[in-house]
Amino acid sequence: xxxxxLPVNRYDEYFDAALVSIQGAIEKFDYSNELLVVINNxxxxxxxxxLKSVSNYRYTKRIVVSHAADLAAxxxxxxxxxxxxxxxxxxxxxxxxxxxxxxxxxxxAQNPEVALVGGQIDxxxxxxxxxxxxxxxxxSKSIKKELCYGNCFxxxxxxxxxxxxxxxxxxxxxFTYAEDYDLWVRLAEKYKLCNLRQTVIKYRIHEDQVxxxxxxxxxxxxxxxxxxxFNLDQLELEKNLESLVANKVKTLVEKILNLEQVxxxxxxxxxxALLVIKRRSRVTQISFKQKIYLLxxxxxxxxxxxxxxxxxxxxxxxx
Numbered sequence: 315x316x317x318x319x320l321p322v323n324r325y326d327e328y329f330d331a332a333l334v335s336i337q338g339a340i341e342k343f344d345y346s347n348e349l350l351v352v353i354n355n356x357x358x359x360x361x362x363x364x365l366k367s368v369s370n371y372r373y374t375k376r377i378v379v380s381h382a383a384d385l386a387a388x389x390x391x392x393x394x395x396x397x398x399x400x401x402x403x404x405x406x407x408x409x410x411x412x413x414x415x416x417x418x419x420x421x422x423a424q425n426p427e428v429a430l431v432g433g434q435i436d437x438x439x440x441x442x443x444x445x446x447x448x449x450x451x452x453x454s455k456s457i458k459k460e461l462c463y464g465n466c467f468x469x470x471x472x473x474x475x476x477x478x479x480x481x482x483x484x485x486x487x488x489f490t491y492a493e494d495y496d497l498w499v500r501l502a503e504k505y506k507l508c509n510l511r512q513t514v515i516k517y518r519i520h521e522d523q524v525x526x527x528x529x530x531x532x533x534x535x536x537x538x539x540x541x542x543x544f545n546l547d548q549l550e551l552e553k554n555l556e557s558l559v560a561n562k563v564k565t566l567v568e569k570i571l572n573l574e575q576v577x578x579x580x581x582x583x584x585x586x587a588l589l590v591i592k593r594r595s596r597v598t599q600i601s602f603k604q605k606i607y608l609l610x611x612x613x614x615x616x617x618x619x620x621x622x623x624x625x626x627x628x629x630x631x632x633x
Contacts, residue, residue, distance in 0.1 A: 315345035316473075317396035320404050321352045321388045325363035328518060331442070333371055335410040340373050343415045349375040352392045354382050368572035386485035386493040393476055393484060402490035405470035409442060409516035417510060418473040428454070429478035429505035430453060430498070432467040434516030441515060452504035461499055462543030463585045463619070464536065464592070467507075469494040471515045478505055491528045492535035499539055519594070529597060530566055534558070537570060537586055544582040546614075550577050563590065563598040571611070588623055 318336060322329070340347060351368055353361055359442050361379075368375060378395050382388045393401060400422060402415055418431050425431075437446035450466050451457045457466045470493075479485075484501040489496040501507060534555045541551050560566035567590050570576060576583050587608040590600060600608075612620045 315398055316343070316347040316400045316402060316415060317398045317476075318347065318349045318402045318404055318415070319352070319389070319392040319396065320349060320406060321354060321385065321392060322364055322406045323354045324360045324409065325367065329364070330367055332406050332408055332410075333367060334403070335408075336404055337371055337373065338412050339410045339415045342412050345379065345419065346398070347374065347415075348397050349373065350378065350392055350396055351375065352378045352380055352388055352395075354380045361513060379386045381524060384487050384490070384493075386487040386489075389493070390484045393479060396476055399476045400473060401476055402473040403470050407518045407520070408470050409438070411514055411516070411520070413512070414471075414514040415473070417512060418514065421508070422473060422475070425506075425508070427506050428508050430467070430472055430474035430507045431474045431503050431510060432508075433510040435468045435471055435515050435517040436513055437514045438518050440518075444452040444516070445519075447513070448517070450509045452506055452509050452511055456503075457507050457509065458502050461502055462540065463493075464540070464589055467494070467498055467509065468515065468517055470517070474501075489535040489539060491532035492539060495536060496539050496572075499542060509626060529563060529593075530560065532588070533563065533566060533570075536589060540585055540589070541575075541582070544579050544585070546575055546579060546582065563593075564600060564604060567600075567608075575628065580615035581619070584612045584614075584619055587589050587611040587615075588619065591623075 328330065336349060349371060353364055356364065368377065376390065377532050380388060380391050382391060382541060399421065402418065404410060421431050422428060432450060434450060435448045437448060439445055448468065452458050460466050474477045481502060485493045485497055498507060538548060538555060541548050554575065558566060558569045560569060570586060571583060576586065590598060591605055591608050
């Protein structure tokens, strides 16, 4: 009934706790299931440590070893190898709440028209102490609208139907470090996507995660995907984005905002500014003064979006 897909390429201090949380969630799950671990491009030592940890998992498990070039390819391998149609994505550094798999499974069973369901998330650092929360839209209608402005799901918090993902071509490698957002946008064109109201995982934030170490490329990819929702020429924008060279977020954002395509669409320009504002300052190195400048861009170009963002910020604990 359910495949839990766990891609991993290294063993770290968070792996065992993540695995324990998966096992705890399966204890409350009353249907057939498997943990599918895709070990990709790991060193011999890392692989041995991963296998040793996974050996303690008490329920059905399978191991796949791959040598894929990127996360999109790894996940497509996992989808292809999955035994069941319903797939829950998990990461090796997050904590799953005990009711997560059960609640998402029941929701999809009761709503066959929905291809993917996520949920709300708690934010944690190195310890499991909650330092913030992320609130995502619930209904399919609001999610489809919000996808123009950014990702509405935490990737390791979703459960989806394999047949739906395969019908839109799976994950794509040409949206580096934003392959999940690209997939959600394409799924939303054909299916309903939803989030549960309840919190499903503790999402760990640390300096080694992909969204931190590859932030510049992720921003470029995200802007390319956002262009689709604003009916812009993605190919032309992609060409212009790839030509931009920057080693700081501030420099990159300035160059993006000055692209002719961006300047032609006020709402798109505001959306890009908001994208950066919502990122953590300690990761982007964007100063308070620079954030004020970006806020003014949003206020000038899309005041309604500004109001909506303020309301959303009030719902989210600042950390």
